[in-house]
Amino acid sequence: MTRDAMKTNADCVIIGGGVVGAAVAYYLAKGGMTNCVLLESEYLSSGATGRCGGGIRQQWSTEPNAQLAMDSVRIFKTLEEELDADIEFLQGGYLVLAYTDEDVEQFHKNFKLQRRLGLDVEILQPAEIATRVVRQLNTDGVRMATYCPSDASANPFLTTKAYAEAASRLGVEIRLFTPVTRILRDGNRIVGVETERGVINTPRVVNAAGSHSVLLAQTVDVQIPITPYRREILVTEPLERFLDPMIISFSFGIYFRQVKHGSVIGGFAYPDEEPGFNEESSVDFLTMMSRKLSFLMPALKHVKVVRQWAGLYDVTPDAQPIIGETDGIDGLFQASGFSGHGFMIAPRVSSLLAQLILGQKPDLDIGRLNVRRFSEGAIDLDHSVV
Amino acid sequence: MRLTRHPILEFDRGREIEFEFEFDGRRLLGFEGESIAAALHANDIRVFRESVRRKRPRGFFCAIGRCSSCLMTVDGIPNIMTCVTPLREGMRVETQRGKGTIPLADLSSAGSPPPEPRRDSDDGATIPLAIVGMGPAGLSAAAYAGRMGVETVVIDENLVPGGQLIKQTHMFFGSREHYAQIRGVDIGDRLIANLESLPVKLMLGTTVLGLYPDRTLSLLAGTRHMQLKADAVILATGASENMLAFENCDLPGVYGAGAVQTLMNVHGVVPGKRVLMVGAGNIGLIVAYQLLQAGVDVAAVIDAAPEIGGYHVHAAKIRRAGVPILISHTILRVTGPDRVESAEICRVDDHWQPVPGSERKLPVDAVCLAVGLTPNCELAFQMGCRQTYMSELGGPVAVHGPDLETSIPGVFIAGDASGVEEASTAMIEGRLAGLAAAEWLGAESDTDELARLRDEAADSLKTLRAGPFGAKAREGKEKMLSSMNEDKAGTQ
Secondary structure, rough: OOOOOOOEEEEEEEEEOOOOHHHHHHHHOOOOOEEEEOOOOOOOOOOHHOOOEEEEOOOOOOOOHHHHHHHHHHHHHHHHHHHHHOOOOEEOOOOEEEEHHHHHHHHHHHHHHHHHHOOOOEEEOOHHOOOOOOOOOOOOOOOOOEEOOOOOEOOOHHHHHHHHHHHHOOOOOEEOOOOOEEEEEEOOOOEEEEEEEEEOOOOEEEEOOOOHHHHHHHHHOOOOOEEEEEEEEEEEEEOOOOOOOOOEEEOOOOOEEEOOOOOEEEEEEEOOOOOOOOOOHHHHHHHHHHHHHHHOHHHHOOEEEEEEEEEEEEEEEOOOOEEOOOOOOEEEEEEOOOOOOOHHHHHHHHHHHHHHHOOOOOOOOOHOHHHHHHOOOOOOOOOOOO | OOOOOOOOOOOOOOEEEEEEEEOOOEEEEEEEEOOOOHHHHOOOOOOEEEEEOOEEEEEOOOOOOOOOOOEEEEEOEEEEOOOOOOOOOOEEEEEOOOOOOOOOOOOOOOOOOOOOOOOOOOEEEEEEEEEEEOOOOHHHHHHHHHHOOEEEEEOOOOOOOHHHHHHHOOOOOOOHHHOOOOOOOHHHHHHOOOOOOOEEEOOOOEEEEEEEEOEEEEEEEEOEEEEEEEEEEEEEEEEOOOOOOOOOOOOOOOEHHHHHHHHHHHHEEEEOEEEEEEEOHHHHHHHHHHHOOOEEEEEEEEEEEOOOOOHHHHHHHHHHHOOOEEEOOOEEEEOOOOOOOOOEEEOOOOOOOOOOOEEEOOOOEEEEOOOOOOOOOOHHHHHHHOEEEEEOOEEEEOOOOOOOOOOOOEEEEEEHHOOOOOHHHHHHHHHHHHHHHHHHHHOOOOOHHHHHHHHHHHHHHHHHOOOOOHHHHHHHHHHHHHHHHHHHHHHH
């Protein structure tokens, strides 16, 4: 955001201007490390953050994930005040639909776990969906649902911008359209970052570049197990408000919500999508998503799609993010591999990572999210991934 | 008001029918198949919706389904483009306030659940050549590709072919080859006749929603969605009218010149009683004359430029009819509670700035904007064709060479979509694109014949652009070519 010469020395360089990079920059500066530079190869939210659906869900099947998400909602609730910006945060709830035996079994397990953690989730029978949550839904085939009214959504662009501007106010330098060509190491420590606009000397780097994190890590001979998958999404013309909750189903394969502006935004994942850096839109997706939407909410067949696009999920083997310092290289911190749910847990994960970087003991142990888990074997797969 | 007599046109109107305006409201008369917007106009209704934020009255502006100013709620469905939606008996047409609501309670039409999604599903038809747009460029392209034996589909969202030709009552200039002495309305028919016995299929009433990198076209015909995969594509999607920013420019009664032509020459409905024409290029001058033909008073033709941009023969015709042409004049504002009642104009100085004290108020009930066009290149950009900004060609255009091929091999662009000119050059560009597509597809016809036709068309285009009126397009196309060559040199 500044036009004068880029800093050549920093305490920390954050690579990636998505929500995670911007939030890490903010929490570092808030914790006292203000001599930081945030580098973004294009513009803020130009990667996965700006292409996502903006949902904030706490209904997860593993305790650590549910805990991170619940903590994030707590942060989100006061974030507009803290960052002094409108981020369109709305607690409209999440309605999760079960269609299969496996769904029903898993949902009961999830419900128990989530209630134990204190989440306001409840189980609904199909008939209750219309009376309790949303009247306009076609519940053909729905076996049951879980509904959590405190689940939420926000605008990913505004959230990232709010974090970045707050960081900037605290002294962080934000450099857009500044691609990083490589990370620089000297033996077992980080010494800097090379960009297309020069070198920044720094002892610490946060690699928060989504799917591109893999390529950046390779420049210092570090392998991180992230595979990019295209995920497509579309948005309709705006309508007057009619839908508060995000509606999702893992087995039916869909998520959609109405954003503040009035548009319906949503997508689903092709089970047979090939991995790769493909961000092209497809007509298959437009066709199938329209069919899915108009099956679940028949009145939506009268609504026009105005735009579709694609983004990349940075998927790890256990669908959980890679957070923390890299063994063997002092000062290299990973913050990627969010596997499609980075936005919703970004506030909490970013503040925990900032604590780690600042040399503090994190409020919540995130050692389990270190990349070393993949070389240690046993991983804990979360079943609640759309 | 509807026209009953016109010196050139006869209106082939459909059956007279009743429709409903506003919920439980008035019953109005219209003609089946005409646009809803035209029927409302004929009933002297100008306000179609309220803007979402500031609740400003909005009418229609472009009449070709581009600008979204005319959105109304029709039979309970919001955001219907009334300028391109045909009127049907018993329709209920409502002024749209806010963003619109859908009939959410209706769950009856859910149908069966969609199948498992698979990437390898292939439920679309295929065609060697798809042409988007059935105006002069598209139809010419189809004729020449068809002549080379290429199986072709031509797609257009309108219900009648011909593009903007269907509203041109004036005779074209030039040589016989360029349909000189023939009125635009009749040229469209001749272009269609050219396609007889060729392997060309026309798909009318079909909107191309998207063009994907794998050359799949996403099509919408009514409520039916289809896919069509093409080997080669010619985009002949025309241009959209420019808006001019001035106070109250969104007031109903401010129209694009093309919209006035559509209303008047296609539907036989006049836009008002007294019109101010903004723009003294060919379109402004011709449409001013057409307004006079339809019995509408033209208060003045104004243009901010210090000279008349269009052909002087057109200017002379309207001057003889007593219409003043005021050069170095601009429009400051229009006024009226919910439709135009007057327009204020003034002189501009050498720096295009209003001259204080020169303001004048004209009592008019419509303002017609003929202030240029912008190429419709969205499909090319969607697909990933390289774009450039070329003011001589009307704004952002898809980069293309003399054979009209874009940066993506086998994807061509012709007519106003490749740079705004006029119908004669559009027809020749269409020919060139049709021939180039045939060659690219490896059409098995006579290659000598193809080369001969191509040279002929290239010469013809050169002739058409030779005069001072072709200078801008000529310069634009040359500039683009040299930037393309530089790019090529840069990548070598």
